[in-house]
Each structure stands twice: as structure tokens, then as C-alpha cells.
Amino acid sequence: MAAARGHVQDPNDRRLRPIYDYLDNGNNKMAIQQADKLLKKHKELHCAKVLKAIGLQRTGKQDEAFTLAQEVATLEPTDDNSLQALTILYREMHRPELVTKLYEAAVKKVPLSEEYHSHLFMAYARVGEYKKMQQAGMALYKIVPKNPYYFWSVMSLVMQAISAEDEKLALTMYLPLAERMVEKMVKEEKIEAEAEVQLYYMILERLGKCEEALKVIRGPLGEKLTSELQSRENKCMMIYQRLQRWPECNALAHKLLLKNPDEWQYYGFYFSSLFHILDQSWCPPDEGEDCLEGPVHHTVDKVVRFVEERVKGEENKESHALRGPYLARLELLHRLRERGSSEENLLGEPLELMVQFFAKFGDKPCCITDLKIYLHLLSPEQHVQFINRLSEAVPLAEPGEEFAFPEDTKALQRHLCLCQLSRALGMHHSLDVDAKLKLISELKARYHHGLKFGKNALKTELQFSDMYCLMAAHVYIDLWVETEDENMVWHCLGLLQEGLSHSSSNAQFKLLLLLLYCRLGAFEPVVDLYSGLDAKHVQHDTIGYLLTRYAESLGQFAAASQACNFSLRFYHSNQKDTSEYIIQAYKYGAFEKIPEFIALRNRLNQSLHFAQVRTEKMFLDLFLEADIVVSLEESVKAMSLTAEEDDISWNNLRDNRDLLVFTCWDPKERQLSEENRHQSLEEESIWLKMRSLTLRLIASLSSLGHAPTIQNSALTSENGIGDKTSSLSTLLSQLDHTLQTATQLAEKHIQYPLLGPPSTRLARALSCGSCQCQSAAFQLAVHLLELESVGLDESTELQAQICNGFQTLTVQLQEMQNKCEGDLLEMKESRLKTRPSLLENIVFFVETVSIVLWVASYCAKILRPLKTSLQKKKKKKRMSALLCRW
Template sequence: MYGFFLLFFVDYLDNGNNKMAIQQADKLLKKHKDLHCAKVLKAIGLQRTGKQDEAFTLAQEVAALEPTDDNSLQALTILYREMHRPELVTKLYEAAVKKVPNSEEYHSHLFMAYARVGEYKKMQQAGMALYKIVPKNPYYFWSVMSLIMQSISAQDEKLSKTMFLPLAERMVEKMVKEDKIEAEAETDQAVQQGIISTMNSLKNWNIRDLNTGHDGEFCLARHVSSNYAGVPEVELYYMILERLEKYQEALDVVRGKLGEKLTSELQSRENKCMEMYKKLGKWPECNALSRKLLLKNPDDWQFYMIYFDSLFQLIDTAWSPPAEEEHSLEGEVHHSTEQAVVFIEQRIIQESNSIRPLRGPYLAQLELIRRLQHRGCSEEHKLGEEPAAWQCLMLLEEGLTHSPSNAQFKLLLIRIYCILGAFEPVVELYSSLDAKHIQHDTIGYLLTRYAAAFGHYAAASQSCNFALRFFHSNQKDTSEYIIQAYKYGAFEKIPEFIAFRNRLNSSLHFAQVRTERMLLDLLLEANISASLDESIKSMSLSPEEDDIPWNDLQDNRDLTVLFNWDPKDRCISEEDKRLSLEEETIWLRIRSLTLRLISGLPALSHNAQPKNSEKNTENGVSSKIHTVRALLQQLDTAVNSGKRFLEQKIQYPVLGPPPSRMAGYFNSGSCQCQTSLFYLVSDIYELDTNGLDDSTAIQERIGNSLKSLLEQLTDQFNKCKGDLLEVREGSFKTHPNILENLVFFVETISIVLWVCSYSDTILRPCRSSLQKKKKKKKESIVAMPPVFASFQDYLSGLQTLTSNVIDHIKGLEITLAALKLEELSIEDNLLLQEEKKFTKTALGKIQNSYQHAIQEIGELLKKRLDTIKNLKV
């Protein structure tokens, strides 16, 4: 009876009808208060309707009873995963195992729960406990794999190689000596059938199944269905020996009887042999084996590369075959360029006669020519040419009409439009690339670097969301891949999955996008639709917390995604990559510190108590100002690092990494102004602490700072003047720096307002207090401290300046709208009519992009002006 009702709940939840599921759960719980599973299903419905606190309370009521029924445990597991609280699943199954100590299922779930949170030592213990209850090989080797994971995660490499890995090795050797690995093959057919059933269930995943149904896991399940046939224990043994650097022993395992079972992947045994040959420097064996594999599959590029690497190693060491013995363990060895040329030509002849020729042999011929030229030619002469951006745009736009799926055309167009400051066409081009999964990290920088920089705020939010969605889903999904790998014995994949997750969590691009997205949200929302305080709370921002893994940042950008046929000295070098990473890291530090300083402003405003340091300390405000001042010192250090970096005047190749926004940050005057604003916060706090009566010097310093700030802001505005797009007598020129300077100006004005809001919370009570004193003394005139007049002049100046900038933006809109591109007469008479058409197309896209950008900037600035008008200290 209950099961019938529970199925209804499941259907409602699977179909997204969460409110109906909650209603049905309430009906059933009125009659049966202790029906645990119904409570949890209700909690799932509450979680999915945004009532997280109610859902968690209800779930904890059930969890506190330590349930052992499968329905309740599975439902709680699903709920905790959706809450991103996997650590609670471990507690759930720890309790279940204590109550039902001989349950294979609950022990298995406990192991997998530990795997989700990376508790490797507990995984080792849980695996052995499971093996003692049910002596199946997979459970034993789960424990072995957990030892390997302890070795990988151990900070002490010596401990890893002297304790964890040797213990894992002994455990595997014990099974080898007892011939239990061999015995496992008898059950392979049954195991495969179980895996096939799991794969089928993955196709139709819903809330009834705790496994996740992502494509990645389905592929993994498909992979491990064959992996078990090859006995994953052998893979594990190989992994241990390789990590212990026992390369010869690993090679003996692969070439021996156990190696015959390595059929999990195509040519798995051969690949492992090849890897050990390389580690051991056995180049004759590498060459002979790669040659044999190329005879079987002449399109496998990795074996061409190994063939060439080994060939030139043998040539460089003047190796020659023995007179009477075999050339190598793997057979005949090629050790001269003549042999290589003949071998590649034979592959080409063979493929040219086939029904469906392969490209591998032809590319191999080019690779061989390239290597021979590199070894025999001197360095090419330098050529840096002036980039003809407009001609490139015309050619690429025309090319894209003939080849609309050409990714290189699109990537080049993205790069050139961004150089010209036109972001709007980039959005469509990037979208048409249909970037998937890891590409959001490797090439996403091409989009996110320029999104906010050129004033397309809505598009910037969208592009950041695309990237962040991938990173956040990776954090959740990778743990499930690890679980599946344990379940099906794909042990080799577990370190890869964990390394992949760590690499993405430490991604430079991830940190950049997350930081810029939060700054963008504050820019668009704070003091417009919500207070700065509310916006910061919604982002869980805290000035004390720095969650960027600075020491482990990974540069995952694909900086060679654009094909390059330039001479070697004009291509991107390792030094370019190193310098780009240094620049991006400095810029990220500046942006992160700016964000944290902004997040510290509301905390300083809370419970401000003039002349009462003890009260301030109690309220935590004193500690907050110490944090702000410490962050300000760090910002000064980062700014100085940025200035020193820019003094090198580094020029990356045209197709190399795009420069960061740091140069614009300094050149626009934004850096100086923003830093001054944060120092003003420190002065205002000091004024609040000392009181108006004893702060003449501070008030004078604040007054001078406010005058200086107005001058700095005026200088910033002056750098925003000029036309974005000039068209004169058939020639045209863009000025994207004006657009970027405007964006920096709007950002600075926003910080100005947030600092003014803080100042208002400090000075307004002081003014009210003075006015009350005036009434008590019945004096007609009470001299007001000069700080109030300084702030009034400052606010008045801000209002005038912001109005002038808005007028300037309106002028830019009028100028751009007045351009008649269809009447444009292009000077170059050599251009064909068709070519002129594509030039106008590109120019029109740039014009539209500029128009929409300044409209968005203007609208945001108008909202800021409204806020300025409401400020009255």
C-alpha cells in the first residue's frame, strides 16, 4: 500500500511537479507520521522549490532515527547530493552499517560515500571490511586503490613511496601468488551482464536510481564493461609498479601471463609496453613496436610520433643492430632516415590504393620533412609586419560565407573583432562554435576576457554563466565518475578523474570568471535593485576569506588554438606563455583584492560608534578596519607588481595570448582613483573613531582627498573623449580604448558611490548630533566642521561630472547613428565590389556593437546619477 503511494511521489518529483509531491506527502504523513521515506521525499520536494531550511530540518529528523530501510536511505542520499552535502551521506551509512553489520549493500554504499568526499583511509578500511563479509576480488582491490589514492594525496612523497605504495604492492602480490586474479576470470561473464544492466538503467535515469545518467558516466560504464573482462587488478598492479618507478617489473607484468588479460582498451598491452620502453630508454623496442603497430593501423598518430622520436634517438646515439641476434625484443628496428623515408612512402602507396584513403601517412610525411628541416636548417630570419585587421576581417567574413562551419575562421574573427573593441559579433561567433565541456575552460578566455571590458554587460553575464555552469557541474559530476570507476574496476581512471577535478578547481580561468562575475553583479545590482550589503550577503562574500588557490593556479588556456604558419620567431613561445600567466595572475590579484575591499564596506557601516573604541571592538568593526587596511596594503603591493610588469613593454605575437585589462586599468586612471577611494575609507573610519572635536588634521586630509578625487575622476573622463569610429573620405579608424576607458569610469563611479554611502552612515549621525546640541543651547549659529562642506562640494561636483559624461555618451550615440555605411565609398580601387561588400558588413557589425555598448553604459550611468542625487550628508 505504502509502496503504491511512494511511486506516485516519485513520479511527481521526476516530472518536476514538486508542489503536488509535497501535498501528497502531507496527506500520507497525517495518517502515518512515522513513514520515513515519505518525509524524505517531501524534503526533496521542498529542496527543489527553494525551501532549503525546511527540507534540511525534515531530513535531519529522519537521519537522527538512523533508518535502515533502503527507500529512506536512497532518498536521503539523493537529497544530500542536491544540497551539496555529501559528507552527510557518510554519516547515514555509518549508522546503517552499525545496525546491519553484514549488509553487503550498505557497506558498499558507505565505501562509495567515502569516495565522494575523498576519505581515502576510511575507504581502505571500508573496502577490507566489505571483503571480509563478502570475499569478492573487486572489494579487495577497492581497498588497494584507496591505498594508492592515499599515496597520491600524501604531501610527503617519501611516505608515499615507503608506506602506501609498498603496502598496495604486497596486497596485489598476495593475490597473484594465490592465483586469485586468475580465478576471477571465471565470473567475468556474470560481471559483464551486471554492468550491461547498469548501463541500460543509466539511459533512463530518474530519482529511483542513485546513479547519475550523464553521458560521461554512460561512456565510463561502456568502457568498464570491457575492462572487467581484462581483469582490472592487472591494471592496478601496473599502476603501483609504475608509481614505484619499478619500470622493469611493470614491463615484465605487461609482457607476461598477466599482461594477456589487458584487453580493456584497444592495444592496451602494447601501449603499456611502449610506455615502459620509453621510461627505460629502450629505444630499439620503442621503434620496432611502433613500426609493427603502424603496419596494423597506419592512421594512428601517436605511434608515428613515437616512431620518429625513437628513430632520431637511435640516430643521435649511433645505434646499430647486432650482427647475429634479433634487433630487439619487438623485432626489426629502423635506425636511419633512409629507412624512415621508405617506410612512410610505403604507407602512402598502400593507402592511396585503398577504397577510403587515410590522412595519417600523408601527415606523417609532412612531420618527417619538418623534423629533418629542423635538424638541418639554421634559424629563419625575422619578418612581427603591420597587422592588416580590416583586410583580415573582409577575407574572413567572405570565407565564412563559403565555409560556415570553419572553426579557424570563427576564432580569427573573434580575435580581430575583440582587438577592434566590437564584442557583439563575438557572442554569435562563439556560440556557433558550440563549445563543449572542457572547452569552456580551454578557449573560454577568448570570450570572457572582453565581455565586460567593452560595455556589453548583459552578454558578459551570460558568458560568465556559461563558464561557471561548467565548473560547478564538474565539481558535482566528477565525484560520480569516481564512484563508477570504483564500482566497475576502472582503477586507472580514478587518479585521472581526481587530477582532472583538481585541475579545474584550480583553473586560472575559473578564478577569473568567478571574480569578474561577482564584480559585474555588484556593478549591475548594488544600490540599484538591492543595497550593497544585500548584494554581498547573497554572494556569501567576506573580506577575510580568499578562496583562490594562488599557489596551485593552473593555466588551462589553449593558447595554440589558432593555427599559425608564421616563422618560428613569430609564433608563441614558452616565454610568452609564462609571461602571460604572470600578467593574468597579477591582474586577478588586483581584481580579487578590489572585490574583497568592496565587500568590507558594509561591515564597517554596521553599528558605528563614535569615540567608543571598546564598543567598536565588541561589534567587530575594529577588526574589520584592520582587515580593510591589510587588504589595502596587499592591493598596493599588487599594483606595484603590475606597474613593474608593464614597464617591460611586452608584445605578445598577434595570434598569441591576449593581454589582460591591466594596462587599461592603469592608463585610464582607474587604478589611482580606486586606490584613493579605499584610503578615504580608512580616513573616514579614523574620523569616526576620534570624533569631530579632535580631528582637525583628519578633516583637512579628507577635504584634500575629496578635491583630489574629483580631479582624478575628471582626468578619467577626459580619457573617454573622442569618437569611437571615424570615417573620413572613405577611410575608417576605430578607438576601442575609449570604450574600455568608459567601462573603467563607470566601475570607478560605482565604487565612489559605495564609499559615499559608507561616509554617509558615519557623517549623518554626527550632523544630527550637532543639530541637537544647537537646539539645546538655543544658539542661532553653530559652526559646522569643514568635513561636511567638503562632502557637499564633492557630491555636487560628482553630480555635475556624471551628467557631463552622460551627455558625452549621448553625443557618441548620435555620431554613430549618423554614419551611413551604405553610402560609404571605400578608397581602395583595387578592391572588387564583392570585397567591398564584406568590408561594409564587418564595419556595420562594429558600428552596431559600439552603439549597443554605449547604450548599456549610458543606462547604467543614469542609474548611478540617480543614486548620487539621493546622497545628502
């Protein structure tokens, strides 16, 4: 609002300023009152009316606000104040398409205004009207012939190509036209900025004209690519790869590594190009240079020699050695072994190379992540030898009563890396129970000893020995899983809470505590722990599942609703935020970022988690409010829920969950596998399908209403009863089919690693009978709808089915209730054991009872008039019999 106020240059500025101030300060009621006072004196002051509409919108009176706004919009204002205020209002209403109409009208009235044309282009950008953006860009360029406007139009053509459903159309029309437009500027020598060259390169690349793109990058235009280091070289590298010109790729990577031997991506290009050269049996020419980029290393021997030279260069340094060359040796050895090449021996023994790396970089926290991915190079027989060799490089003080402790943080980091590598090699998992308990004692002692190094640390800083604490917690979890002794997990919780008291910012402590509390059924501490993570932006999509998965299933409906709202706010704001990013990218010429922003928006819109929280939020609203605060019909209408429309794009669902958010040092065979990922996604999708169909069935139920009893079935279509039956039956058939698939999946009893994805509520819903009971309830509604259509006289068999349905439903509910009985905490053999499954059973029972009550309410609406009709018939028969006797 302050920005808008800055443009006010007329005498009305003084009059409008108080309203702007009230709105900026959040005092919307006073803004409305001030606007009303102003409008009494100055009815023609349209901006005041719009500002009043903004105040009404922010106080929840959307309909009044929209009516006021439309009153001004129909006048097609051209003053900056009204246009900008309307723009703000429409954005807050999530109606950006109305902004385009505003500026279309303004441009017609003031056709030579650069500002209005520019606003119109950006308004089109917000709604993704790429063709109109192209036209608006060219119209703007004709008025004010500036390069950025011209290239806005070119980029809009590129976006039409990217968004086109027909790829052929993109390659034959949009991109060639964009190419010709840029070539025109090149021939006229009007290319001025780096962004324009970037866009030209993007067009050529998408057209597959790699040779032409290469000429642009290596030519005079390429000299403008200065915003990123090695920008030209990186683009050349990508083109060489696409053209499969491996000698040039190899030579360029070699040249770049000479300048920057620590740039890891160049090693990837260097090694990959070598193996392609070997596969193609390429040989350098007899005369002249090997290729355009210089000498080519076309043999393993040359590449090994080059890498060893880089390592020697680092060894001669007195300080700050680079890790890249050392890791490059291990990476090359790994790739050679994958190819089954005997030349791997040229590099030496993996064990020796890794020991050398540890000796050089073992005091850095990154050492574990560097070495962990190459542990497979060691044979199982070498594991103990490897750890023993590393132990020699860990400087510890003389042992005291029990353990030898490090004297400084570098020695502590080396020993910590040693412990992490031991766990990654499976040495912790192979220990028996007593040995694991002894290991925990050692890790805890080392953790407490290491706290002295962080006495002066800030509250936001982590303690140097935190990883000892986390590793001890992991060993406790191993014991819990192995022995099913819950005492282990209680000890683990105590240890993690102690760790959190010393390192209040340690996200791994919070994440693990959150997971364990949820597994035990204790949800109360979880909300604060999740809030303490201070998740930012896209993290709501990647780790939000940790909270929303358990909140509802553990009976915390208010917390679950709040968590869903929190996530949904992020997803809804994503649309608005991404539009702003795109507009800024156009303004500053960052054209290559625009497709990335749109890809991000699509990724979030198609998120599995987004679909889940949206569905569960509607369930929670229905369970908490329908027929309590308002009727079921009103609740369904308020959330715009329809039985016919399935708003989930099943074929495009994206699993954006970060399933590796927990620090884990387990061996590969104990970690989350790709198969686990696919199984988890399948399970999540099936559960979402079941919930979505149930929701639509509830919506279908609420829309049925009550129609008069029709004796003649031929008339049913006139009353729509036949269509309603068909809709309900179709949805129920889909639910039953999904239920069968879900049952087959549940029978596989898939187990994920404890630090992997949590299982869905599917197995519990099936085992407690919730899904089956809900399906039976909806089937009863279908039968009642058929009874309403057919009538009582011709439905003897149907009436029997309905009676059986009611009896079956009663039995199923009783069985569900029986599964809810028991204690959430019980003592077994003097050990405390939690039973969170009981909580889930109770939640499913409550949900199912709610659905059954809605079905019963609908059944009552149908049966009451049928009963009345039957009583009238019986009364008539009795009267007729009496008359006959008389």
C-alpha cells in the same frame, strides 16, 4: 527518480508513485501537495517527507527542504526508498558528505547488507575519503568475498598514496601495502580480470619497480591485457624507456612498425632510441640475439634503410597509401639536422621529399598540417622554387578570363594546400597593399567557384572551398593591421558573413567574426555566434574567455552576467560529474582512469578562467543589485564574500585557455610564441589579483558598519575598530603593491598577435585612472576609520588629509568623466572609425562611481555622529559663555 521508484517493492509503491511522477515531470508544486496529502494519512511514511523536501529544494526553498531531510535522517532510516531519496536530495544540495552519514548508520543497523556497504563505499568515493573507502572495501569483501570489492580497497590505498602530501609516506606505506595485497591474490591464483592486472602494474610503476612490472607484463598475467591493441607492447615500451634500455626499446619499436607502419608514436620511440644508442656507443653482442626483443638498428644507415623500405612498400600499393612512412623520412631528417649529423644526406633533399609527399597526399585536407611543421627544413632561397614545384602537381583547367579553376574537389584541395603553404612561407605577408588586394580578389573568386561542388551538401556540412574564404579574411586582417584602414575589417566581416550563409556550421568563421566584432566594440552579434559554436563540456573552460573578456568591458552587463553564470554552472557541475565518473570507474574496474578523472577535476578547479568568472560575477551582482535591490551588506553576505578569506589558489592557477583555437597559416615568427603565453598569463594573473583585492576591499567596507565615536584611542580594540583599520589597511597596501606591478607591466606595451590571446582590461583601467581613483577612495575610508578611532579633538592633521582626499577624489572622477566624452563612431578623412576604448572608459567610470558612492555612504555614517557631537559641544560652549556674561 525513476531509478529510485524501481526499487519500491512494498504497498507504499502505489501511494508514492504519483509524487515520483510529478517530480520526474518537473511539476514540483504538485509533488509537494501530493506529499502533504499522503503525510496526513501516513505520518510514518518517511519517504514521502523526503520527496516533499526534494520538491521544496527544486522550488528554491532550501532551508525548509534541509530541515525536513534532517528530520528523516536523524531517525536513521534503512528502507531503500528513503535512503535513495535522501541521496538524491543531498546531491542536489551539493552536500555529498551527508550521504556518508546516512549509509554509515544503515550499515550499523544492517551489517550484512551487501547493497548498503556498496553504497557506503561509493558515498565515500564522492567525497574522496580514501582511508574510509579502503576500510569499507575490505568490510564488503569480508561479507561477500568477490574480487572487485577486494581491489576497490587496493585502489583506495593507491589513491591515498597519490593524494598524500608526504611522498615518502606514499612510497613507504601506502603503495607497499597495496603491493602486498595484490601479491597475496597472485600467490593464491585469484587474479581474474584485466583491471586487476592493470592495477598491479600501476602500483609497481609508481613504486619504481620497473623490472618487476616488466615481468608481470611479459608473464602469464600480461595475457589478460586484451582490451587495447598492443597494450602489452606499449607498456613494455614505457618501461624500457624508464629503465633506459634503449636497445630493447629500439627493437620493440622496429617490430611494431613492421606490423603497423602508420603508427606515428612508434616512429618517435624508434628514432629516440637510435640516438640514445649512438650516444652510448652501444654495439650488438658477438653471439646470439641483439637483445630480448630481437634485432637492434643501432646505426643511422640501418634506420634510413628501414624507413626507405617502408616507403617503397607504400609506393607499390595501388591505392590507400599510408602517410606514416613518408612523414617518418621528414621527421628523421629533422632530427638528424638538429643533431648536426652529416648523415641527413642519406635521405635526400627536403624539398624533393616534400614535393613527393604533396604529389602523393596533396588532395587530403591533412596535407597542410603534415608539411607545415617541416617547412623550416627549406632554406629561404628554396621557398619560391618549392611553391613552383608544387604548382606543377596541381591540375587546373585552362585559364578563363582571369584564373584557372580546378575541375574537381581533389584538384581544389591540392590548390588550396598550395595557397596555405604559400602563406605559411610568408609569401602573402611580403606583398604590397595592391598585390594583397589582388590576392583577395583571386581567393574570393576561387571561393565562389568552389561553391558549386557543395550544392547538394547538407546544412551541417562545410563547403569544399571554405578555406579560400577564411584565407581571404586573414589577408584583409593583414591589411587592417598594416594600414589601420577599418574599411578592410568591414570588408572582412561581410566576406565572413557570406561564408557563414553557405556554411552555417563553420566554427572558424564564427570564431573570427566573434573576435572582430568584439575588437570593434559591437557586442550584440557575439552572443548568437558563441551560442552557435555549441561549446561542449571542457570547451567552456578552454574558449569561454573569448566571450567573457569583452561582455562586461563593452557595457553588456546582463550578457556578461549570463555568460558568467553559464560558465559557473559548468564548473560547479564538474564536481558532481567527476564524482560519478570515478564511481563508474570503480564499478567497471577502470582503475587507471580514476587518477585521470581526479586530475581533470583539479585542473578545472584551479582554472584561471574559473577564478576570473567567479570574481567578475560577484562584481556584476554588486554593481547591478547592491543598494538598488538590496543593501551592500546583504549583497556581500548573500555571496558569502569575506575580506579575510582569499579563495583563489594563486600558486596553483592553471591557464587552460586554448590560444590556438583560430586556424592560422602565418609563418612561425608571426605566430604566438611561448614568451607571449607567459606574458599573457602574467597579465591575466595581475588583473585578477587587482579585481580580487578590490572585491575584498568592498567586502571589508560593507562589514565595517558604524561604531560609536570613541574619544579614547585606548578603547579602540574593545570595539574592534583597530582590527578593522588594520584589515582594511592591509588589503589596501596589497592593492597598491599590485597596482605598482601592473603599472610596470603596462609600460612594456606588450602586443599579442591578433589571433592570439586578447589583452586584459588592465592597460585601459590604468590609462583612464579607474584603479588609481578606486585606491584613493578606499584610502579615504581608512582615514575616516582612523578619525572615528581618534576623535575630532586630536586629529587636525588627519582631518586635513581627509579634506585633501575628498578634493583629490573629485578631481580624479572629473578626469575620468572627461575621458568618456566623444563619439563611438567618428569620420576621419572620409573613413569611418570605431572607438571601443570609449565604451571601456564609460564602464570603468560607472564601476568607479559605484565604489566611490559606497565609500561615501560609509563616510557619511561616520561623519554624521561626529558632526552632531561637534554641534553639541559648540552649543555647550555658547551656553557656558552666556552664563559667564550673565
